[in-house]
Amino acid sequence: MRNYRKFKDYHIEQLSDPEDAKIYLSVALEDYEKNEDTDAFLLAVRDVVEAQGGMSKLAERVRLTDEGLHQVLSENGNPQLNTMRKILHELGFKFSIEARENQLQAGN
Numbered sequence: 001m002r003n004y005r006k007f008k009d010y011h012i013e014q015l016s017d018p019e020d021a022k023i024y025l026s027v028a029l030e031d032y033e034k035n036e037d038t039d040a041f042l043l044a045v046r047d048v049v050e051a052q053g054g055m056s057k058l059a060e061r062v063r064l065t066d067e068g069l070h071q072v073l074s075e076n077g078n079p080q081l082n083t084m085r086k087i088l089h090e091l092g093f094k095f096s097i098e099a100r101e102n103q104l105q106a107g108n
Contacts, residue, residue: 012050012051013051015047021092039075042075042077049087049091073087
């Protein structure tokens with residue numbers, strides 16, 4: 001009989017690769033941009049946090065309590081921009097700005 005791994009375990013293992021994590025977060029952020037799906041973006045951040053050692057380790061690095069970090073990244077979380085910057089920075093990422101397609105040329 002073949003042993004199967006749980007998808008979640010495989011997914012988290014893949015996200016330990018910084019390039020895979022970057023792609024995953026980028027897609028989640030694009031989805032947020034299109035659909036305002038904050039939950040999906042925060043889930044993506046939580047998955048990358050788990051892949052990089054977990055909430056407790058990150059909470060210590062960003063100087064939040066475990067409970068505070070869980071709350072910020074929860075489905076009902078509404079993190080401030082500065083808090084999200086700290087979290088992404090500690091995960092090895094940063095925010096960036098791009099022009100929307102055809103928006104700068106059209107003057108919009």
